[in-house]
Amino acid sequence: MSSTRRTAVVAGVLFLVTEVAAIGGLALYRPVLHDAAYVIGPGADTRVFLGALCEFVLALAVTGTGAVLYPVLRKRNEGAAVGYVCGRLLEAAVIVMGIIGVLSVVTLRRQAEGAAGADGASLVTAGRALVAFHDWTFLFGPNFVLGANTLVLAALMYTARLVPRYIAVLGLVGGAMICASATAVLFGIYEQVSVAGSLAALPVFAWEVTLAVRLLRKGFDEGADEGAGTFADERVGEGARVG
Known part of the structure; x- marks a missing residue:
């Protein structure tokens, strides 16, 4: 198995992990996110801790996709490849911030159990503030930043023909739609967790799953290895001209 094929397999697995972990985290968080009291x-708490673990795995997998794909992407456009890696790191960092916000609610609840005469109204207000913090991180990380990252990766895949173009186009559509949806949520047009929000997220979900399956089954298109040589030759040629 060539290094490019191994890269494709690892990237495919990581993309599938991001989907499973994201869905699992959101489902497990439900009690703390939807119960004001x-x-x-x-x-x-155990369920919330499992949700936090899922989201931590999500952050690691998000970071991993950027790191694993970088050697392939940089041969097509080094600047865009660096931007994709940085974008994935930012996305993972925002996800971790959201995890901390949710776990802080659990800490607050446990402290309230041991505090006699605790002010329930104040605790509920503090808990709501922490949940709101998580909701904003969820909007900006797995929505705005995810959309931007998807657009960068799909554009690179499209121009370099690393995968069939219909897959890359699906990514371009998905990235644009999730950014547009996040903007609508930002301005209060509809709730993030809603029918409209879910429908807007479907294309980017389909893009990541389709891309993952493609990478696992067939890897990158044959031009992937050829592109590496072409890029290297261009760099050598530039060095010779400078010399």
Whole structure:
């Protein structure tokens, strides 16, 4: 198996991990995100911890896709490849910030259990603030930044013909739609977790799953290895001209 084929397989696995971890984290977080009185109730801390673990795996997988794909992408456009890696790092960092916000709600709830005469109204307000913090990180990380990263990667895949163009076009559509949806949520047109928000997220979900399956089954198109040689030859030629 060539290094390019191994890269494709690892990237495909990581993209599938991001989807599973993202869905699992959102489902497991449901009690803390949708129960305003979570901080003064019995809680479902174990479930929330599992959700946090899922989201941490998501952050690692997001970072991994950028690192794994960089050697292939830089042979087509080094600047865009660096931008993609940085964008994935930013996306992962925002996800981790959201994890901390949710875990802080659990800490607040546990402290309230051991505090006699705790002000329930104040605790609920603090809990809501932390959940709101998570919701904003969810909007900017796995929506705005994800959309921008998708556009960069899909554009590189399209111009370099690393995958069939219909897959790259799906990524361009998905990236644009998730950014547009995030903008609509930002201005209060509809809620992020809603029918409209879910429909807008479907194309980018389809893009990542389709790309992952393609990379696992067939890898990059044959031009991927040829592009490496072409890029290297161009760099050598530039050096010779300078010399």
